[in-house]
Amino acid sequence: MIAATDLIAFVQHEARLIDEQRFEEWLALFTEDARYWMPLDPAQTDYKLHQSLYIEDPVLLRLRVERLKGAKTYSQKPKSRCHHLLQTPLVEQADHTAGRFQTWTPFHYVETRLDEQTLYAGWATHTLVLVDGALRIQLKRIDLVNPDSAFGSIQLFM
Amino acid sequence: MLTNAAIEALVRDDEVHRDAYTSPEVFAHEMTHLFANTWVYVGHASQIAAVGDFITTTIGTAPVVMVRHTDQSIRVLHNRCPHKGTRVANDPCGNTGKFFRCPYHAWSFRTDGSIAAIPLPHGYNDTGFKQSEAAKGMTAVGAVHVYRDFVFARLSPHGISFDDYFGASLSSLDNMVDRSPVGKLEIAGGVLRYMHKCNWKMLVDNLTDTCHPMVAHESSAGTAVALGKTLPAMHPAVEIYAPFMSPYTFYEGMGIRVWPNGHGHTGVKGSIHSNYSTVPGYFEQMVAAYGEDRAKAILDENRHNTVYFPNMTMKGPIQALRIFKPIAADRTLVESWTFRLVDAPDQLLERTILYSRLINAPSSPVGHDDLEMYERAQDSLHSDANPWVNMQRLARPADSGPVVNGTSELQMRNQFQAWKHFMTVTP
Numbered sequence: 001m002i003a004a005t006d007l008i009a010f011v012q013h014e015a016r017l018i019d020e021q022r023f024e025e026w027l028a029l030f031t032e033d034a035r036y037w038m039p040l041d042p043a044q045t046d047y048k049l050h051q052s053l054y055i056e057d058p059v060l061l062r063l064r065v066e067r068l069k070g071a072k073t074y075s076q077k078p079k080s081r082c083h084h085l086l087q088t089p090l091v092e093q094a095d096h097t098a099g100r101f102q103t104w105t106p107f108h109y110v111e112t113r114l115d116e117q118t119l120y121a122g123w124a125t126h127t128l129v130l131v132d133g134a135l136r137i138q139l140k141r142i143d144l145v146n147p148d149s150a151f152g153s154i155q156l157f158m
Numbered sequence: 159m160l161t162n163a164a165i166e167a168l169v170r171d172d173e174v175h176r177d178a179y180t181s182p183e184v185f186a187h188e189m190t191h192l193f194a195n196t197w198v199y200v201g202h203a204s205q206i207a208a209v210g211d212f213i214t215t216t217i218g219t220a221p222v223v224m225v226r227h228t229d230q231s232i233r234v235l236h237n238r239c240p241h242k243g244t245r246v247a248n249d250p251c252g253n254t255g256k257f258f259r260c261p262y263h264a265w266s267f268r269t270d271g272s273i274a275a276i277p278l279p280h281g282y283n284d285t286g287f288k289q290s291e292a293a294k295g296m297t298a299v300g301a302v303h304v305y306r307d308f309v310f311a312r313l314s315p316h317g318i319s320f321d322d323y324f325g326a327s328l329s330s331l332d333n334m335v336d337r338s339p340v341g342k343l344e345i346a347g348g349v350l351r352y353m354h355k356c357n358w359k360m361l362v363d364n365l366t367d368t369c370h371p372m373v374a375h376e377s378s379a380g381t382a383v384a385l386g387k388t389l390p391a392m393h394p395a396v397e398i399y400a401p402f403m404s405p406y407t408f409y410e411g412m413g414i415r416v417w418p419n420g421h422g423h424t425g426v427k428g429s430i431h432s433n434y435s436t437v438p439g440y441f442e443q444m445v446a447a448y449g450e451d452r453a454k455a456i457l458d459e460n461r462h463n464t465v466y467f468p469n470m471t472m473k474g475p476i477q478a479l480r481i482f483k484p485i486a487a488d489r490t491l492v493e494s495w496t497f498r499l500v501d502a503p504d505q506l507l508e509r510t511i512l513y514s515r516l517i518n519a520p521s522s523p524v525g526h527d528d529l530e531m532y533e534r535a536q537d538s539l540h541s542d543a544n545p546w547v548n549m550q551r552l553a554r555p556a557d558s559g560p561v562v563n564g565t566s567e568l569q570m571r572n573q574f575q576a577w578k579h580f581m582t583v584t585p
Binding site: 040049060064067150152 | 347349382384393496504508515520526
């Protein structure tokens with residue numbers, strides 16, 4: 001039986017893995033059909049015929065992780081670092097029969113490189129499913145408060 | 159105020175002085191001269207389909223509003239109240255009806271810019287107001303030309319005509335529009351906005367720089383190729399990334415063509431866009447619309463980047479357009495727009511959107527690769543050791559064009575000759 005505290009701990013653990021750049025463990029949290037989605041429009045429902053900042057399947061997430069490690073990844077010389085500050089996730093759906101859950105988590109995210117520090121704010125909605133008894137991310141939707149603003153390079157993960 | 163001689167001294171035949179990229183004074187001169195004397199892309203007619211529809215944007219750093227007037231014509235007005243200077247239209251897009259109304263003192267304007275009403279008008283009686291600058295209303299830009307729904311404007315009322323300015327370079331726009339079975343495009347999918355801390359011309363130079371993809375993008379495209387080999391089937395993103403890793407010989411063979419006034423394109427004989435998988439039903443639609451020979455001719459033209467000098471670029475084979483909006487000598491906003499080919503399958507729009515996100519978004523690894531190079535250059539050009547940027551590759555009489563080896567820097571030289579001309583010409 002999955003309790004609310006399990007869901008909250010999962011979301012907090014996921015953010016910690018990103019901040020500590022434990023990307024192999026982070027990738028293992030996603031299902032095979034997962035999506036990491038950051039829409040360009042707060043009300044967006046479609047990601048095929050409308051642009052997004054991110055709509056990554058596990059292959060594209062893997063590509064990013066491999067690239068970050070690369071010896072010729074010049075935009076990571078020196079490397080970026082990041083920091084999540086999460087509000088306690090709210091459990092929005094818990095379908096124990098189907099093994100399907102949804103949490104909603106307001107966050108502040110800071111990405112930094114060299115002397116620059118950029119603050120992003122938004123809400124992460126996790127759709128979590130049970131795979132062999134363990135929670136996995138089927139969809140992580142990140143709605144920035146200002147997805148339509150012009151940004152510089154966003155290189156890590158929110 | 160820079161003299162013409164000072165501007166001309168910045169551009170040698172195959173070198174450009176770093177001040178062209180770093181100097182605020184040169185940048186200011188670009189805004190008052192280069193961006194006033196040239197034809198600059200403003201927007202697309204599909205963004206303002208109905209009377210009163212408008213978009214706000216900039217030509218250089220000048221705020222403008224593009225609006226569908228009550229007679230259906232497209233007008234481009236300076237987006238400044240003639241009274242105190244307040245920006246009148248503030249949303250990125252919207253519908254203003256028959257009038258713009260300034261939010262400060264309620265002066266209102268017809269959508270051709272003329273004054274419709276001013277509160278307490280008798281206060282201007284016997285003041286000579288009718289002879290004032292303000293009486294002209296929201297002034298229109300110098301000239302507007304709509305070409306196959308692409309709207310261009312020249313800020314200066316005098317100067318080179320649209321046809322003389324673009325000439326044969328319009329063949330790239332034609333090819334993009336002809337790829338719709340009904341010869342029509344619509345802006346679709348939203349706009350990606352990517353802030354660059356570099357000079358806008360670094361992006362323009364990069365468009366025909368074919369000696370960088372296999373180096374600067376090895377981190378992203380090279381990783382995609384390696385990852386692709388481990389996958390059971392072709393991944394749509396790998397299909398887009400992989401051609402970036404093509405060898406020098408591929409880019410040499412692609413060719414570059416230059417046109418007068420700083421326009422040019424890569425991909426004369428095929429390009430990195432030539433071998434995308436086919437979309438079911440599309441070719442048949444094109445044959446039905448154009449006949450087989452013409453349909454093949456349209457789809458076999460796979461130009462890579464076309465530079466519409468000064469600050470627009472497009473890719474016909476994937477219906478994408480970028481504008482490099484200058485903000486300061488060291489700051490540029492890159493907008494990436496995507497188009498739907500009217501009456502063509504949705505998968506083509508889907509590919510366009512995928513391409514722009516993979517290559518030109520703030521989240522794009524390829525974008526990160528490029529921006530890192532521009533920002534390093536913007537900083538390090540402050541070194542006094544060598545004030546010149548080199549553009550000498552294949553700068554020899556035998557390779558003088560108009561179609562040359564695809565690794566030539568001829569188009570960069572072409573741009574800067576046009577830059578020098580439009581920075582100094584008297585319109």
